[in-house]
Amino acid sequence: MKDAVKLTSSRKLDHLRICAEEDVECGDAGFNDIRFVHNALPECDMEAIDLSARFLGHTFSSPLFISAMTGGHPGTKDVNARLARAAEKFGLGMGVGSQRAALEKPDLKDTFSLVRDEAPHAFLVANLGAVQLRDHGIAWAEKAVEMIDADALAIHLNFLQEAIQPEGDHNAVGCFAAIGELCRDFKTPVIIKETGCGISAATARKCWGVGVKAIDIGGWGGTSWAAVEAVRAGKGRSARDKALLTLGQGFAGWGIPTVVSLAEVLATGGPVIASGGVRSGLDVAKGLAFGADLCGMALPLLKPAMESDAALAHAIEAVHRELTVAMFLTGSARVTDLRKAPVHL
Amino acid sequence: MKDAVKLTSSRKLDHLRICAEEDVECGDAGFNDIRFVHNALPECDMEAIDLSARFLGHTFSSPLFISAMTGGHPGTKDVNARLARAAEKFGLGMGVGSQRAALEKPDLKDTFSLVRDEAPHAFLVANLGAVQLRDHGIAWAEKAVEMIDADALAIHLNFLQEAIQPEGDHNAVGCFAAIGELCRDFKTPVIIKETGCGISAATARKCWGVGVKAIDIGGWGGTSWAAVEAVRAGKGRSARDKALLTLGQGFAGWGIPTVVSLAEVLATGGPVIASGGVRSGLDVAKGLAFGADLCGMALPLLKPAMESDAALAHAIEAVHRELTVAMFLTGSARVTDLRKAPVHL
Amino acid sequence: MKDAVKLTSSRKLDHLRICAEEDVECGDAGFNDIRFVHNALPECDMEAIDLSARFLGHTFSSPLFISAMTGGHPGTKDVNARLARAAEKFGLGMGVGSQRAALEKPDLKDTFSLVRDEAPHAFLVANLGAVQLRDHGIAWAEKAVEMIDADALAIHLNFLQEAIQPEGDHNAVGCFAAIGELCRDFKTPVIIKETGCGISAATARKCWGVGVKAIDIGGWGGTSWAAVEAVRAGKGRSARDKALLTLGQGFAGWGIPTVVSLAEVLATGGPVIASGGVRSGLDVAKGLAFGADLCGMALPLLKPAMESDAALAHAIEAVHRELTVAMFLTGSARVTDLRKAPVHL
Amino acid sequence: MKDAVKLTSSRKLDHLRICAEEDVECGDAGFNDIRFVHNALPECDMEAIDLSARFLGHTFSSPLFISAMTGGHPGTKDVNARLARAAEKFGLGMGVGSQRAALEKPDLKDTFSLVRDEAPHAFLVANLGAVQLRDHGIAWAEKAVEMIDADALAIHLNFLQEAIQPEGDHNAVGCFAAIGELCRDFKTPVIIKETGCGISAATARKCWGVGVKAIDIGGWGGTSWAAVEAVRAGKGRSARDKALLTLGQGFAGWGIPTVVSLAEVLATGGPVIASGGVRSGLDVAKGLAFGADLCGMALPLLKPAMESDAALAHAIEAVHRELTVAMFLTGSARVTDLRKAPVHL
Ligand SMILES: Cc1cc2nc3c(=O)[nH]c(=O)nc-3n(C[C@H](O)[C@H](O)[C@H](O)COP(=O)(O)O)c2cc1C
Ligand SMILES: Cc1cc2nc3c(=O)[nH]c(=O)nc-3n(C[C@H](O)[C@H](O)[C@H](O)COP(=O)(O)O)c2cc1C
Ligand SMILES: Cc1cc2nc3c(=O)[nH]c(=O)nc-3n(C[C@H](O)[C@H](O)[C@H](O)COP(=O)(O)O)c2cc1C
Numbered sequence A, B, C, D: 001m002k003d004a005v006k007l008t009s010s011r012k013l014d015h016l017r018i019c020a021e022e023d024v025e026c027g028d029a030g031f032n033d034i035r036f037v038h039n040a041l042p043e044c045d046m047e048a049i050d051l052s053a054r055f056l057g058h059t060f061s062s063p064l065f066i067s068a069m070t071g072g073h074p075g076t077k078d079v080n081a082r083l084a085r086a087a088e089k090f091g092l093g094m095g096v097g098s099q100r101a102a103l104e105k106p107d108l109k110d111t112f113s114l115v116r117d118e119a120p121h122a123f124l125v126a127n128l129g130a131v132q133l134r135d136h137g138i139a140w141a142e143k144a145v146e147m148i149d150a151d152a153l154a155i156h157l158n159f160l161q162e163a164i165q166p167e168g169d170h171n172a173v174g175c176f177a178a179i180g181e182l183c184r185d186f187k188t189p190v191i192i193k194e195t196g197c198g199i200s201a202a203t204a205r206k207c208w209g210v211g212v213k214a215i216d217i218g219g220w221g222g223t224s225w226a227a228v229e230a231v232r233a234g235k236g237r238s239a240r241d242k243a244l245l246t247l248g249q250g251f252a253g254w255g256i257p258t259v260v261s262l263a264e265v266l267a268t269g270g271p272v273i274a275s276g277g278v279r280s281g282l283d284v285a286k287g288l289a290f291g292a293d294l295c296g297m298a299l300p301l302l303k304p305a306m307e308s309d310a311a312l313a314h315a316i317e318a319v320h321r322e323l324t325v326a327m328f329l330t331g332s333a334r335v336t337d338l339r340k341a342p343v344h345l
């Protein structure tokens, strides 16, 4: 058991390094197929554009959401601290990575709790796998929320990753029931979140049905966990590694493109965070135009977060600048005006 | 006549080598145009997924079918033995290559009969060309079945290959009548099988009409016999070789893509084996989702079968693993559940 | 005047060389977008396939037509003689190149009349530009027919080429009236033929209206006269050459693709020769399947015709072989059966 | 203030150099998707083709319009003089570049007024940014017209460029009202002109509504100001330069393709100048066929205008030649006949 916990924790660091250094993106989230109709006479003041967005009763300074990435290993503290400081500074929402490791091994807690320390006013989202929820019940959910004094709890669905990893949990039975139970009794709002394969209309309907409060798309076209596992396996030489490599490559194309998933989920309800392959302020604008409430980025913020506060601030400012220009050129004074901006498909 | 028999036999070895060593694949079977809709909450247990499939009253441990490849030359014995042992071990169905050579020259029989020796419990499919059936009648069909104690008899249609080979049989008249006669009188179920050009709806309807029991698509997008002949001819320098090269290249694009043919045939009836360009467990899953009962692979199993039992086992396990993951991620506990899995086209 | 005649004649040789040696093909005639539906049980005998075709009351041994190319310069005699011998040997129809030079300078006549000498039984088509017809009247038409004892007279429309050449005839007025007059009074059937830009439905309707007996598509996607002129100009350095180069490149994309033009013209009537970018026996089969009566090739026969009788025979045999296989695999015993062969678009 | 004026003026020279030397074109204006239907029997005389066009009550010798480019810096005089002489010689309309610099600093006036000196009979279009109009009112509009004795005044909309430049005017409020006021009171006809992002149907409707007399598309697919700014920034190394580079690259794809914008605007009224990515006489012909009254070119005329009168004349003649051939081959004797020429999309 101890070894398994160590594995969970050290894998976190592995993933961080691979994601930062190797090519783990795959496919096309669909943003390139959307073009805004230029408004040559926008009649609005770019300097007065209001980026503030509302989601789950909270007001954010911008619709950019820092998607769940890390925590659970001492080596991830710096990254998490920088992300948290940026969330605080820019008034962004932020999700932490899966808290499983810290729930299994409490002395890892501070790799998560520092996030709240650094971002006392930010909207923070706790993070737990659906499998862990099923296996450990509401107790873990409560602990996860408590650990960072979270404003919401994301239950992530990552069965592609689980299925590919030989050590993964290959049984999904009972996860949906556990989500239903959680939603019935829990005070903190529950978000359902994919991690790169997207959510279908059918899955979304099931989730709304049991009281899920928001869906985070996590669609295909950005970071691919199949690609990450393929890269990890490609470094080894055993038959097991070769099999894992093949499997990872085979499923790098699996998933619902973010824009397709967004359309599917929005047809069933909301609110929704668009994420997976969001790569620029223009992509954020497109996600919002399609109807998303917030747009999440993980990978594009990882590299600068590993570097410095300044690099991360630059990256976020670039997104805001591009989003602002897109809003200006469609005559959108507020983020919600983007929904009325005409687009060519 | 003796020389012709020798030719048939030695060509078998030639083909095996060319297929294993050269690029003889051409086109696109269509599987890449199909995407499963990811089920983020599959509610099934991957370890409990049941790969068993039924076809012609028989139960297989998996829907993977080893398509007809070889036999008929002493040098093909090893390959056939390995394929047979894999069929036995993994509970797969298997077709042998054309038995013509052994019917013409009985001392080659053991290159086929060893298949039954190695796979005493497997569902084995005997194999005869439509032209041989027409020319030699039910007698040969009976002998072919007997030779391997077959569970079914595939009559293969390969008129593209016949047409391109100067020594091929260029007359197709009477083949359909022969198939009709065979189906009327034969106890063993008759399968009609193409070898890389696919079956149209019209041809399928004619076949069901005379009592054919199953169709094996053998569609375009995988091994191309036109390409094989072009490679063979490309090694020579005579005017005849040059003409054959041109002709082979000209017809490498000829045929109905497997997925198109599958849709056409399934609209007319079944059961159906999808084959031709099936290259992974994901392709198998897609074929099943489209309605196929089994999915056949030839070329991808050839190279490992020429290497060792272990290599072949690895290849088959990789297919099973990928198929299992695809079933898991669409929430399909049984192979037939895949037919209900939603797909994007 | 003498100089102009010399120019006409020497340009002929220039064109022949450029077409044989440089890349003068441009675009896509559309044949690649057509796929035959494979007939796995064709029930016909390939050796008994009948390639004979009828057109303007004549029976040809094959639907392959040798499109108008040359004559008019002593250096073109060999090529014309070889083409003629092939037409005679294989029972093909053949068009000669524009007879203008020989009509302007009678001692060049034998470069055309030898075609009849070499092909006493072939269906030969005389050739005159619409501009020459307008300027010289029926007298020249009669002389052109007489010169080769022609079975039909093609009036070619080549206004792209005329427009691009500074020395070209830039006035098209009166050409249609001249065609109308010719058709009224002429005993020999009149064919209207483009030379690489195709015929639209509107033009076809006008032609049928005045008594034109057949249309030769000459569509875009094969030899491009704009490309030929660009190559010619690219060899010079004068401002005039540079302007011509730009103009030639600018119009290399101009024209109606052969398959599109074929569909347009067939919607208005027939018979029709499909030509322009026909590059193989498979293309011939596709043209026939679309409804053409004959299919013409120019450029692909030029190189072998410049080489030897044997090379030309090989090229023609390759076309016939490929056409025959395509007919076999669609179960078409006669050329007209191809019209019923199903195709995927 | 003085520095700002200097900046405006020197930036002009910068832009000229960058546009002439670097790759500042981006995207696809859409002309390649349009194909004329060839008219094989055009029945018109190419030498008699009439290129004259009418626009705002004026008759031009050709529908080619020299789009607004320069003036405002002593170093731009030569270019402007050459463009003006060409306009005079070929009877073309011509727009001057933004007159802002000369309105801010009157001793730069002659860089514009020489245009009228060199082109005493040409239709000249004065040029002012919508922002300048709003800030300085009709007084500046009158001065701009007066400065070159203009026949019309173009108010350019360039908010993408303004938004990207940190020193740009980021406030669009009031511009539309200013345009409305101008149109109410001004004797000289007012043209609304984009500079590379195109005009939507909605914007066009607003403009016609307040009395705008013509729209100049300035669509996406030609010179991209985002690309120009990216190139400018790419030469620097500061954080500001890096941010500008990212922003410029991010918006190089922004805008309505010229052909799409043309269709949108023409659905709401006219007259219209098609511009943005017009690159040849064939593009001019396509713009006219789509319904434009004139077609404007900027960048393709810049390089020859920087070279010599002769180079510029050659460029213009090449456009006229290609346009003439296109008219000939569609049987269009006059520019307005092109609107009836059938096209394939
Ligand atoms: C290094 C890394 C670690 C991640 N860890 C988690 C995690 O623990 N929990 C989770 O829900 N998602 C996790 N994700 C998924 C992201 O939250 C996001 O859904 C996904 O990466 C798609 O967004 P992207 O394309 O912008 O990276 C992780 C992503 C990255 C790159
Ligand atoms: C080496 C080789 C030999 C084959 N021999 C036969 C044969 O004798 N009879 C037959 O019906 N099909 C034969 N086939 C065709 C296959 O059964 C199958 O229909 C075709 O190769 C398409 O499948 P693939 O793309 O997976 O290779 C052969 C294929 C290969 C590669
Ligand atoms: C070298 C050469 C010379 C040609 N000369 C003539 C000609 O004199 N008269 C004519 O009607 N077409 C002429 N053509 C056009 C062809 O008859 C044919 O319409 C055109 O080349 C398209 O066919 P292809 O793509 O098979 O070459 C000539 C073509 C070539 C290649």
Ligand SMILES: Cc1cc2nc3c(=O)[nH]c(=O)nc-3n(C[C@H](O)[C@H](O)[C@H](O)COP(=O)(O)O)c2cc1C
Pocket (backbone or CB within 6 Å): D015, D016, D019, D067, D068, D069, D070, D096, D097, D098, D127, D156, D193, D194, D195, D196, D218, D219, D221, D222, D223, D275, D276, D277, D278, D296, D297, D298, D299, D300, D302
């Ligand atoms: C060097 C240069 C300077 C320009 N300056 C102006 C200007 O001052 N005012 C204006 O309305 N447009 C200006 N334009 C935009 C052009 O008028 C035109 O709308 C645009 O370049 C698209 O046309 P093109 O693709 O043919 O270059 C300029 C373009 C260039 C290339």
